[in-house]
Amino acid sequence: MSRIINTPLTDEVTCNLYAGDRVLINGIIYTGRDAAHKRLAELLERGEKLPFELNGQVIYYVGPCPAKPGNVIGSAGPTTSCRMDVYAPVLMEMGLKGMIGKGSRSKDVIDSIVRNKCVYFAAVGGAGAMLAEAIKEAEVVAFADLGPEAIFKLKVENFPAIVIADTEGKDLYKIGRSKYQR
């Protein structure tokens, strides 16, 4: 059974999500991957304003395909999260509450998730056609020149994900693996 959650996320929601929980995410989420994160970090370094309000928000690590005529967006599955590990802790300190991607995170990221009561979700990697069906609106809000790496504001309905890392520091990748290792 999946739990329905709404963005922006609050501590009340994140503290009740546990590694292995399946969720359906509803509301606004923002995309961002390698190049966009590099630019966000540069803005912060210069003390400038970010292109969107971070408080309670969720960033989805994705670089979608172009939309076919009549479609909202092209295929849009998660990319490997660890490449964003160097940027994630500072964003969480500033209010980011959730991340959606795939693959394991660094100890720094996990520590920051616990400290800031955040959550790291995985979506099924390589299921970009299915996941795009949960995206109802898409609009570029920053760094349009980056093409697929631009920051998109997405409106999602029942976007399926699974909790990997929770506020207690548990990690589904470790738990799942130890269960089936022989």
Next chain:
Amino acid sequence: MRELNVDVITNTVENLCIESNYFLPRDVKKALEDAVLKEESPVGRETLLDILKNAEIAARNQVPICQDTGLTVVFAELGQDLRLVGGDFYEAINEGVRRGYKNGYLRKSAVDDPFLVRKNTGDNTPAIIHTTIVKGDRLKIIIAPKGGGSENMSALRMLTPSEGVDGIKKFVIDTVDKAGSNPCPPVIVGVGIGGTVEMTALIAKKALLRTVGEHNPNTEVAKLENELLEEINNLGIGPQGFGGRITALAVNIETFPAHLASMPVAVNIQCHAARHKEAVL
């Protein structure tokens, strides 16, 4: 001498780029269906079913299976009795890639330099083209879009001959182990053993083109494929790394003679979206 206009190559490459990205090969689909039956983890089974559902949606809507439509790897087998006319062979392939990625609404994932500005080339070129000259008067083109997530988890090591089969096994298993959830398991593991540093990488990549379920014709190599598959699936990584029995769908090994002093091994990891499509002209 038979002639082939390079315009035909461009058109073929365009179609292959689109079709390979929209339609999961039948053997991969079958392997995923078999995996559902073998998977013990409930979340693993659901994940495999999601992957199969995704392939259906992609085919029905004619959209890419995965948003990472890859760098375009091209294997061309050019018959020595075929004469190409009308333009440059490599440019014809790149033009096909350009058109395929534009007209198929595929993501452009190539950057123009690897470590400076990293500006997107905007059309997914240049393709990575491997050409061999073969007998006959035909041209075979295989398009294999390769995603970055699984490619990043690949590795190559120059083992010494004394490390033997145990050394090979340890390196392959360690590579898959370390990759964990990153390369979108269940994966296909392409292994190259022998040759020189570039040859071992190339045969590891070629190993990924093999039909899932087929083994190396050499029975000793086939035995090693089976042993590696079993040990990899005992790692417990499972579909998407959520834990489970099915971490790999296949281990495909290709070998090549080596130097007296060397035993190079390359591991090229392929995500479950194991896309490739070919045409003969």
